[in-house]
Amino acid sequence: MSLARAESRRLIKRRFTKVLLIGLLLVLAAVFAGSWFTSEKVGPSQIAAAKAEADGYYQEALRTAATDKQQCLAAAGTPQAANWPANCDELYTPTREDYDYRWYMPATFDLREDFRNMISVFAVVLAAVAFLIGASFVGAEWNSGGMMNLLLWRPQRTRVLGTKLIVFLSWLVGVSVLLGAVWAGLFRVLAEARGTTDKMTSGVWQSFGLMGLRGLGLIVAAGALGFALASLGRHTGMALGALVALGAVQIGVYVMAGLAGFKYPDLLFTPFWIFAVLYKEWVATDYTSCDYSSVAGCRPDTFTMTWQAGSIGVAAVAVLVVAAALWTMRKRDIT
Template sequence: MSLYRAETRRLSKRRFTRLFVVLVLLVLGLLAAGTAYSYQKVTPAALAAAQADAERDFQEQVKFAEQEKERCVQAPAEFGGSCDELWVPVREDYRAENYMPSPFDFRESFPDMVITFAALLALVAFIIGASFVGAEWNSGGMMNLLLWRPQRLQVLATKLSALIVWLFGLTVLTGAAWTGLFWLIATFRGTTARMTPGVWQSIGLTGLRGLGLVLVAGAIGFGIASIGRHTAAALGAVLAVAVVFQFGLGVVLELAKVKFAQAYLLPYWILAWMYKSTEVIDDNAPCDFSVTTGCEQPVFTITWQLAGAVFLLVTTIIVGAAMWTIRRRDIT
């Protein structure tokens, strides 16, 4: 059996991998179920019920306004001495659409579901990637494998390739199921109208960027765990980035009044990658006042191309460092 096939099989058979796959599928299923429960398809019966609710509320408010008017006539001093400005309900304020159930609009809502899906799978990909190689270093399995196949770079590259291909397959299959599930939700609990080829293309491109995010997360988790030779090294790095470099760095940058401080924080780059762009406002800079637009402060736009280049650079550095360390350090 080839090394690649052996590593792919080992990754698929690991209980840790299966556990996290089941967990993410469970979370995704709960999200889909919650979405289906929260929305309702607009039917003639639902329209009739909404019209009845609107009419009932209007009549109740009319009755309440008449009672207030009678009280005002009897004691005008309690109402400021005049009854002409008392509130009077208007039928236009009680429209049936305000009482209608909220349908799930596939065109409007599914892109956010794609981003939610990508974020969850990216988190799982990071953990699985870190555990895949970190457990080998921690248990001594890597040392035994290198005794059988002493080509260090080839072994690590094969492991990474098996991980990337496996994550690619997992993301594509679950992404297709995710799309089909929400298409059914929109069919039975909402609407699938206005789904033009351009809309499908936009959703597909969002899905491709989500796939890229998943693969990058898996590769980074794999690289950090390989450098630290333990799964905990990758998880500790995540905590350090979240606590020190995100919250702590954000506070320091704000206190130092650094220009475009939010551009140094990871979430904005992820948002730019998934939403194609995001704007970072320099809150510390004086605004340019305009009569037409008001106060405008400097804005820095992070594009998906720029975010992708940064992610690629970071991934290359981390994976390259993992390759360098396994080549230079002792295997003990």
């Protein structure tokens, strides 16, 4: 039996892999169910009800404004006049535009506007699962002594570890693409049944596809990082510990950078990199610097992190950690 086939069977038959996949499906099912039951198809009756509700609030606001104006006029020349403006006509008068009926519409799933967030949820959840499966796949081999036994059969260290990684990432891509297609199909059904598919064009679908590809890149990078970190520490706990330590360090660095006056502390926090990759950009804002303008008011400085920069950063970290794992595989004692 080939090494790749043996590793594929080992990955698929692992109990931890099956448990995580079942958990993944349950989480995704819960997200979809929540979207389904909180969405409602909008028709003429819902629009009429929303307009009636908006008009009711508008009329109530008009009555309140009229009462306030009467009290303001009545207070003239009395001690209570200090509680009102000198000119009662300056009091706020509600307008119809302040009560747009669309704000009172029931929640409905707009495929064009809302599916991007569902792609993001899908990518983040799968990335977390990929990290855990990758870490446990190789970590368990080291912890149980299976790696040493395997190297007696196949003494090529780099080839063994590299084959494990390739098999895992290939399996990960296949599962992600399959689940991604099902995910898109489910939300298309949701939009048709309890939402809207208005303004959907080929360009919008292309944008969804490109976002899905960027999400797939994050999933693969997360799986590779989990695998490599567990291989470096020769234990699944090494990957989990490194993840916790990274989170703690980044939070500390983020806070200290903000206190030290660093212009854009957001750039030091990994979640913002992930956001930039998924949503094409992240705009970091320096609220301590304000360029006042008589026309536009306060304009703080900003820096836009593009998805290209975020992708390069994530890929660079993944490649460096994987390279370190392969290098230590060759140099360290296996026993």
